[in-house]
Amino acid sequence: MAKIMQCDCGYVVRGETDDELVANVQEHAREVHDMELTREQVLAMAQQEE
Ligand SMILES: [Zn+2]
Numbered sequence: 001m002a003k004i005m006q007c008d009c010g011y012v013v014r015g016e017t018d019d020e021l022v023a024n025v026q027e028h029a030r031e032v033h034d035m036e037l038t039r040e041q042v043l044a045m046a047q048q049e050e
Contacts, residue, residue: 001048002015002016002049003015003021003046003047003048003049004021005025005046005047006047007025007028007029007032009032009033011028011032013028014049018039018046021042021046022039022043025037026042
C-alpha cells in the first residue's frame with residue numbers, strides 16, 4: 001500500500017513502497033532543507049495513503 005509523508009514545509013511526498021517513500025523523502029529533505037533523515041525517521045512520520 002502506498003504511503004505519504006507531509007513535510008513541515010507543506011510538500012507531500014508519496015511512495016508506492018517503504019523504500020520508494022524513504023528515497024523520495026530523503027531526496028526532498030536533502031535538496032530543499034539540507035537535512036539528512038534516516039529510514040526510521042521517515043517511516044515514523046509516514047502515513048498510509050487513504
Ligand atoms: Zn520540505
